[in-house]
Amino acid sequence: MRAITIPEPGGPDALVWAEVPDPQPSEGEVLVEVATTAVNRADLLQRQGFYDPPPGASPYPGLECAGRIKALGPGVGGWAVGDEVCALLSGGGYAEQVAVPAGQLLPVPKGLDMAAAAALPEVTCTVWSNVFMIAHLRPGETLLAHGGSSGIGTMAIQLAKAVGARVAVTAGSADKLARCAELGADILVNYRDQDFVEEVRKATDGKGADVILDIMGAKYLDPNVKALATNGRLAIIGLQGGAKAELNLGALLTKRGAVTATSLRGRPLAEKAAIVAAVREHVWPLIENGQVRPIVDRTLPMAEAAEAHRIVDASSHVGKVVLTV
Structure with a gap:
């Protein structure tokens, strides 16, 4: 098969x-013929x-895909070729x-094509696990989502509104x-000329x-704590503004606040399966009834993966950039 490889780390042209060896499904795995990522x-x-990918994972990039099952590995039930x-x-x-x-x-939601389906797994699993399974956002509460126009942000807005929350x-x-x-x-x-702490509190x-x-x-740790309500929950899922900061524990204690930090990629299989099952139960019905939809900024052929990386790096998109095989 063919895959996007990274012979040497570097810019988009890396x-x-x-041509690479075909993958083989192991116990409990299926082989998917990829249509989109x-x-x-x-x-x-x-x-x-x-x-770097976790031990045992594919060395090629791509944290989600859509396609058709080509083969079932040993011990797999509930799915069929095709x-x-x-x-x-x-x-x-x-x-x-x-x-x-x-x-x-996950099954491709009814009514969606492969491009839209490929834009769902990472954002739905990230948002549902952090905002709902960990932070327990409830109806009537306020969610602040940084990077609201990103793939994560556009999904967080819709899911929070679907459960009756207010969204900043x-x-x-x-x-x-x-x-x-x-x-x-x-x-x-607008983070370029407004203070989000002041705006959210106002x-x-x-x-x-x-x-x-x-x-x-x-970069946002201190202002995030200032923006938290009493009993507020801060869920950190990215480090675009750096990895080390000083935390004012007194301010957090006064607010009885909680800070969590999670990643999805390296979690044990059982944890990821539990998140995927929860997404299928709670999010898939919202997608199939039209309350929630994936936001796809544009679709490019896999041969233009470098250009897709330039677009995402420049943050010139809204929602997800999809690649087709």
């Missing part, structure tokens, strides 16, 4: 479409040599085929904030955000 910032880090699926991956989505643990498969977002342009508003965001903050009558979904890490 991505090389090359989507670009995540983790892929950019892997290309640069900063984010089923249309999308999948959460530890790697290998930028390829013509990938072996996937059966617990990380940050983004870097009026156009991106307008797209967030179209998806249901209530409080719009919009909530001084209370603050009950849950914050953060992609920035160190």
